Amino acid sequence: MEKSELLNGNIMDPAEILASRDILEKIEAVCRRHFSGDNDRDECYIFILDSLKADNFKRLRAFKGKSKLSTYLYSLINSLVIDFRRKRYGRRRIPAVVSKLGEWAEAVYRLVCWQKFSFDDAYDFLRVDGLYQSNYDRFMQEIETIRNEPCRENPTFKSIDEPGSDYMQNVNDSDANPLESLIQTLDREKRIEAFRVIRATTAALPEPDRILVRLVFGSDQPLSAAAKIIDLSASAARKRLQAILVKYRESLLSAGIREP
Numbered sequence: 001m002e003k004s005e006l007l008n009g010n011i012m013d014p015a016e017i018l019a020s021r022d023i024l025e026k027i028e029a030v031c032r033r034h035f036s037g038d039n040d041r042d043e044c045y046i047f048i049l050d051s052l053k054a055d056n057f058k059r060l061r062a063f064k065g066k067s068k069l070s071t072y073l074y075s076l077i078n079s080l081v082i083d084f085r086r087k088r089y090g091r092r093r094i095p096a097v098v099s100k101l102g103e104w105a106e107a108v109y110r111l112v113c114w115q116k117f118s119f120d121d122a123y124d125f126l127r128v129d130g131l132y133q134s135n136y137d138r139f140m141q142e143i144e145t146i147r148n149e150p151c152r153e154n155p156t157f158k159s160i161d162e163p164g165s166d167y168m169q170n171v172n173d174s175d176a177n178p179l180e181s182l183i184q185t186l187d188r189e190k191r192i193e194a195f196r197v198i199r200a201t202t203a204a205l206p207e208p209d210r211i212l213v214r215l216v217f218g219s220d221q222p223l224s225a226a227a228k229i230i231d232l233s234a235s236a237a238r239k240r241l242q243a244i245l246v247k248y249r250e251s252l253l254s255a256g257i258r259e260p
Contacts (some may be wrong), residue, residue, distance in 0.1 A: 014060035034081050037115045047084040052210045104131040113151040128195045175235045194257050201251040209244050
């Protein structure tokens with residue numbers, strides 16, 4: 001064991017371990033592997049961070065050096081992500097009748113049942129991901145089987161009239177996402193193209209910017225809490241977010257997407 005891996009020997013501060021970019025990336029990667037939706041991934045990320053900080057970093061301080069620190073952390077993070085899944089959802093299964101319809105139907109079930117999007121939103125996301133090629137009317141016919149399989153996570157699952165969650169919706173911060181008003185004015189095909197542009201732009205952002213965007217616009221975290229996670233002041237995070245939104249607008253304009 002390397003000397004720098006000791007915790008109880010006062011060589012390494014657990015706060016320094018948790019603040020390292022390598023560990024933050026590891027947590028994000030594990031949440032990304034276990035969850036398909038950005039909201040679930042972000043809340044998983046926050047749950048693990050909070051759990052590792054709890055009781056003055058009790059879990060990190062429990063490291064005794066009997067294995068490599070990296071091995072201990074990998075096991076600990078994976079245990080916490082399982083705890084998060086069980087705490088939030090219990091044991092979740094996609095109904096067999098839905099799975100028989102194929103990958104696209106499972107994706108619809110996850111989006112509408114587990115992530116609480118509307119069927120309209122699900123259609124747009126499937127088109128963005130290339131999982132469904134038929135038109136909207138055909139889609140509405142083919143989801144009848146799925147609509148007959150309600151789930152406890154979303155009591156309004158069978159309704160197609162409820163408004164869905166906006167892509168990059170800001171739930172808890174006082175500043176509304178300025179891209180929402182633009183997207184809401186677009187017709188379906190333009191909106192699908194806008195989602196593609198937004199996704200590509202997000203993928204090209206530096207990791208701290210991606211985390212900031214997902215936390216502020218993809219979960220219930222206020223800007224102040226998101227700022228702490230990426231180690232920025234609230235004012236610095238606000239300026240960073242404004243600059244990121246300019247990038248999104250520029251990308252959309254370059255693709256010919258603007259308010260009618």
